[in-house]
Amino acid sequence: MSDRSETKTETEQAPPRLDAEWLAAWSVPEPAPDLAERVLDHVDTVMTMMPDANATTPIPHGSSVALPDRRGLGLAVTLVAMVAAAALVLALGPWWRGWRGSSGVESPAAAVVVGPTPAPDPSSEPPGADGAPLVVRTIPRDAQVWIDGKPVAGPSPFAVSRLVRGTHRLTVERDGYLPVERMIEGGSAMEIPIELSIREVVLVLSVDPPEAMVTLRALGAQQEDERVEIGSDGDRHVLRREPGVRYEVEARAPGYVTRRVPLPVGGQADVPVTLSLAPDPEDPRARARRSRRSSSHRSPDLKDPFGKRPGKRASSIDDLFEGSDGSADSSSTGSSSTGSDILDLVDPYASGSRSSKKAKSATLRVGVGGGRGPARIHVDGKYVGITPLLSVELPAGRHEVTASWPDGTQERRAVNLTAGGRGTLKFE
């Protein structure tokens, strides 16, 4: 793409205006509390292993603007890579000569390169030769790599070792993560990427119907299955996973078909568990429930969260870019907090068809008026997002809402939420 064509495109049509609050919807989670210490440790490790990094990183800058030059940085990385590769060869030489006559992995440390240094190219080694290089790249970094029960010195990435022909057991461990064990075949160059999974996760339950009870089943390879009830809709359960154990969640409710699914665990700490049960056609309670629903109101379509609010749809894309004062929609149900310290919400659903479980919570919208810009919102000391917040579900009762702006100002409001209520809190 050339600069000229890009500029021409820009001048052909006026670009649309983006709204700051609209952009603020894409909030970022807070980094881990120990990130700073890990950064410092990592920097120290890299600087220790590559003490010449400072001297060999020619990042020039102009006399007035201290911005590094990108080509200079690329050259620096190349130079650092060359220095590291030379160091690798020197370090591996004696060890390599002594190791060729051995029958397995004897030395705990072949050579380890940590940090941004590029991994060596496994394909550069003679194919099929004994002692072919192994590169283990892990996510996250700083995992300990073991081969046949012996540690490879230094953390990953990149843990580099050499393997003779035959089967070897590769183990990767890191605090807070499930260990990974694999059998690998030595004798040929390989790079193995391994992504570790967080060991302790929080299961966030979202179940329909809300009264359904969720059971967690642990299916161990050698031990008996374990079952434990972990709650119902809206509950959270902390699970410390064990290696070699499969987990399933099962939802059960009277009048519904029991459903069991494998636990969908990924890399994140919060694991949403969403289960929707189908009514049991053989159960008379299900038939009665269906007839009541059909005579009262249409149940919400979970696949289309906007379908039940046709009035909220934007008539055109331009509507979404209009308005920038951060105010929440004044047409929402409930009273405004303006002029009062405690916001009391009415209970429009008190006689409705909501379940008793849902009625224990309320929905709050939080906005900012007066052109003050987006604010970070904490409810009872817990960060919930940046305004505008359109649907914060909270337990019924009194809560303290704090709005913080980038200039350091803060405002606090107390709200008193009625079960099943829905309202708007606006910081003027």
Added chain:
Amino acid sequence: MSVPASVPSAPRDEIDGATLAAAQRGERWARRALVQTYQGRVHALAWRMLATAGRRTLAEDLVQEAFVRIFGALPRFVPGGVARLSTWILTLATRAVIDELRRRRPPMTSLSVVEDDLSGGERPDRHSEQRSLARAIARATATLSPEIRAAFVLRAYHDMELREIAEALGVGVGTVKSRLWRARHALQQHLREVR
């Protein structure tokens, strides 16, 4: 000016000159202060530029990578120059993320995983319109090239001037403008899907 409005989501504070000088000398207390002051902005930059699921861990890895570069070049930073330290740090961080994005293709993930990642682990408004907007922005950003992503994120979320973005990316101001236009166009398309 037809550029996206910025979101002042992070404080603009900088470390003082004495702390900077101590950090340039390698004193650990000062380096810790520097990391603590700027890690949030570097993390936010990496997190948004990755724009895919599983980025929580990768973003923190990139923060580490960025600070390795930052401390490697810090002795040659000139205080009092045109560039603020925060701008200089974001420049190095941007290049670290762009290098990572160029080096490997981000893993493909299902939409549900993207949604879970966007939840941030703490937010109770799981099915809100705001989350749909956030997902739309993330999806739109994921379709952009690393260079266009960088221009958009730096302008919209880090309040950098066009000239600063141009210097950070090694391109002209006109190119930055056109990249911003392309980013907005992609955002528009995905907003239509939301509504």
